[in-house]
Amino acid sequence: MSVAPADVAKIASLARLKVTDAELEAMVPELNGILAWVEQLGEVDVTGIEPMTAVIPNTLRLRDDVVNADPLTGGDIRDKVLANAPVAEHGFFGVPKVIE
Amino acid sequence: MTNLTEFGIAAIRDGVVRGDFTATEVAQAFNAAVAEANPALNAFIVTTPDHALAAAAKVDSARAAGEELGKLAGVPIGMKDLFATEGVQTTAASHILEGFEPQYESTVSRKLWEAGAGMLGKLNLDQFAMGSSNETSAFGNVISPWRRTGADGSVDTAPLAPGGSSGGSSSAVAARIAAAATGTDTGGSIRQPAAFTGISGIKPTYGRCSRWGIVAFASSLDQAGPMARDVRDCAIMLEAMAGFDPKDSTSLDMPVPEWDANLSDDLRGRKIGIPREYRIDGFNADVAKSWDDGIAWLKDAGAEIVDINLPHTRYALPTYYIIAPAEASSNLARYDGVRYGLRELPEGANLQEMYAATRAAGFGAEVKRRILIGTYVLSAGFYDAYYTQAQKVRTLISRDFMNAFDEVDVILTPTAPTSAFALGEKTSDPLEMYLNDVFSVPASLAGLPAMSVPAGLDRGGLPLGLHLIGRPFDEQGVLNAGLAIERRAGFSAKPAKWW
Numbered sequence: 038m039s040v041a042p043a044d045v046a047k048i049a050s051l052a053r054l055k056v057t058d059a060e061l062e063a064m065v066p067e068l069n070g071i072l073a074w075v076e077q078l079g080e081v082d083v084t085g086i087e088p089m090t091a092v093i094p095n096t097l098r099l100r101d102d103v104v105n106a107d108p109l110t111g112g113d114i115r116d117k118v119l120a121n122a123p124v125a126e127h128g129f130f131g132v133p134k135v136i137e
Numbered sequence: 138m139t140n141l142t143e144f145g146i147a148a149i150r151d152g153v154v155r156g157d158f159t160a161t162e163v164a165q166a167f168n169a170a171v172a173e174a175n176p177a178l179n180a181f182i183v184t185t186p187d188h189a190l191a192a193a194a195k196v197d198s199a200r201a202a203g204e205e206l207g208k209l210a211g212v213p214i215g216m217k218d219l220f221a222t223e224g225v226q227t228t229a230a231s232h233i234l235e236g237f238e239p240q241y242e243s244t245v246s247r248k249l250w251e252a253g254a255g256m257l258g259k260l261n262l263d264q265f266a267m268g269s270s271n272e273t274s275a276f277g278n279v280i281s282p283w284r285r286t287g288a289d290g291s292v293d294t295a296p297l298a299p300g301g302s303s304g305g306s307s308s309a310v311a312a313r314i315a316a317a318a319t320g321t322d323t324g325g326s327i328r329q330p331a332a333f334t335g336i337s338g339i340k341p342t343y344g345r346c347s348r349w350g351i352v353a354f355a356s357s358l359d360q361a362g363p364m365a366r367d368v369r370d371c372a373i374m375l376e377a378m379a380g381f382d383p384k385d386s387t388s389l390d391m392p393v394p395e396w397d398a399n400l401s402d403d404l405r406g407r408k409i410g411i412p413r414e415y416r417i418d419g420f421n422a423d424v425a426k427s428w429d430d431g432i433a434w435l436k437d438a439g440a441e442i443v444d445i446n447l448p449h450t451r452y453a454l455p456t457y458y459i460i461a462p463a464e465a466s467s468n469l470a471r472y473d474g475v476r477y478g479l480r481e482l483p484e485g486a487n488l489q490e491m492y493a494a495t496r497a498a499g500f501g502a503e504v505k506r507r508i509l510i511g512t513y514v515l516s517a518g519f520y521d522a523y524y525t526q527a528q529k530v531r532t533l534i535s536r537d538f539m540n541a542f543d544e545v546d547v548i549l550t551p552t553a554p555t556s557a558f559a560l561g562e563k564t565s566d567p568l569e570m571y572l573n574d575v576f577s578v579p580a581s582l583a584g585l586p587a588m589s590v591p592a593g594l595d596r597g598g599l600p601l602g603l604h605l606i607g608r609p610f611d612e613q614g615v616l617n618a619g620l621a622i623e624r625r626a627g628f629s630a631k632p633a634k635w636w
Contacts, residue, residue, distance in 0.1 A: 038519070038522070040513070044513075045509065048509050048512050048513050048516065049509060050493075051512050051516065052466060052496075052508050052509060052512040053470075053473070053489070053492040053493045053496055054493060054496050054497055054500070054505055054508060054509070055490075055493035055494050055496070055497035056497065056505075064505075064506070064509065067506060067567060068506070068509060068510065068513070070566075070567075070568060071458065071506075071510055071567065071568065072510075072513075074455060074458075074568055075455040075458055075459050075514075075523065075527075076455075077452070077455055078452055078455050078456060078459070078523075078526050078527060078530050079522070079526065081449070081452055081526075081529075081530050081533065083526065083529035083530065083533070086529045086532050086533060087529070087532055088525050088528030088529045088531075088532065089528050089529075089531040089532040089535060090528070091357075091387075092343050092357055092358075092535070092582070092583065092584030093342060093343045093344050093387075093389070093584045093609055095344060095387055095389070097386055098383070098386065098390075100383070107383065107384070110384055114240075117240035117241075118240075118476075120238070120240050121237055121238065121239075121240070121476070121477035121478070122475070122476055122477065123474060123475070123477075123478075123479070123480035124480070130475050130476060132475055132488055132491070133482065133486060133487055133488050133491055134487075135487075135488050
């Protein structure tokens with residue numbers, strides 16, 4: 038499979054990346070080179086093989102359903118959460134108007 | 138007195154404990170070395186001499202009070218700028234995080250401070266750890282302290298790559314301006330830079346070190362580990378970094394072994410596997426020779442050498458370059474100009490346009506390339522052909538290793554296909570750069586512990602590394618084989634100071 042400029046524009050839009058026409062032109066052959074190379078995986082016989090989802094066998098843990106069970110990851114740290122926000126107002130993240 | 142910056146972890150810690158010198162003297166010596174070298178090497182994005190001095194003062198007063206000192210008491214280290222450090226800018230070497238000051242400390246860095254280490258600064262890296270030469274940083278290239286020498290002894294001053302992504306770490310440790318450094322390894326980012334700069338580095342079993350507070354690249358692969366002067370320093374530092382962390386859902390709930398106390402280069406009764414598939418086309422003659430040297434050294438240490446097959450090796454790199462970008466495209470979705478980091482808000486832009494403009498301005502070219510590849514292979518209609526297929530091949534690669542470990546205890550390969558290359562030599566073709574990780578990526582895909590130790594110099598006077606891969610959780614087997622090589626290789630070469 039190979040990608041055309043329109044495909045790259047679509048992917049860029051899905052990835053929320055603004056690209057200029059010049060960048061788009063440059064990316065098409067680069068992405069096609071990488072995609073052609075990874076397509077060699079298609080020749081591997083994977084009949085009956087499960088896709089790997091966890092590299093080391095492990096089970097996901099559940100913590101007690103208690104508010105602030107772990108103070109390090111719990112709540113009551115609003116100011117810290119907002120400290121690096123480009124815009125924070127009234128205790129919230131500020132963004133451009135979303136609803137007309 | 139010997140220049141204190143010549144000492145590694147064990148020598149500094151033991152010297153401070155004995156009272157040969159104070160932690161403060163050590164911190165001052167390294168701070169001065171950093172200040173002198175950093176303009177030339179660009180290994181640090183920010184330096185934090187006050188952090189190093191404060192940690193040292195704490196160690197000195199604890200010693201004066203007769204308290205027991207930590208494993209890393211008085212040891213000044215560099216912290217890869219992928220670890221969140223409270224109140225100290227953390228960027229992942231990306232413009233999109235410039236100015237970001239975490240309000241919390243990563244688990245690994247916190248454990249290192251608790252063990253008595255101090256921070257010299259935040260180390261440069263490839264942007265979001267994506268790269269093999271440290272040429273994708275938004276804060277400029279890191280320069281290797283090493284230089285190539287000609288057959289006639291003439292020195293070529295062309296700047297060399299320190300490897301990547303942990304290139305600031307490798308450059309700083311090799312230049313003796315940090316006693317040790319943290320690294321992270323997704324497909325070889327600890328091991329390849331260690332090999333390029335003549336130092337040691339270990340990526341432990343996936344899950345040994347908490348990922349909490351490490352900027353995420355590819356979460357099923359990312360692991361932190363130490364980069365240090367020798368194998369023993371790696372063992373000591375890894376003990377301080379590792380351990381169960383409830384804040385990381387993939388953290389291993391296992392006790393941390395005493396790797397340092399159990400170091401031994403006696404390999405009698407151990408079997409070392411040599412994978413046929415790693416003898417690639419166009420194999421570099423110096424690398425081939427160092428591999429043969431490694432085999433001889435391990436035999437000398439008492440090990441039995443066994444030829445093995447890892448049949449799916451050639452598929453490891455393409456598998457990695459589907460899985461890692463796929464996970465990256467998902468992980469990096471968080472950089473949206475809302476919660477932290479850069480915001481680009483063109484006049485009249487709506488929310489979606491703000492996201493796209495912010496990400497376009499904030500991410501570098503390689504990061505964008507991987508986000509696009511990852512988005513493509515995960516998109517509707519292509520997911521099964523690319524991503525699911527890659528995950529199945531990953532199972533086969535892992536199975537190859539498990540079959541091999543029925544027969545052998547540790548696997549020996551070269552770390553990288555060549556010694557360090559010059560900056561700019563491989564930047565025109567992304568695929569050529571990706572091929573640098575051909576020997577390191579398979580172990581990453583299988584989550585196995587693996588380390589690089591220096592083996593010798595090539596004909597250009599540049600270091601070559603040997604790579605040891607172990608069973609899951611068997612860091613000890615890897616470290617011990619590494620120690621056997623270290624003791625026999627007698628690697629003592631250091632870069633001549635030119636900065």
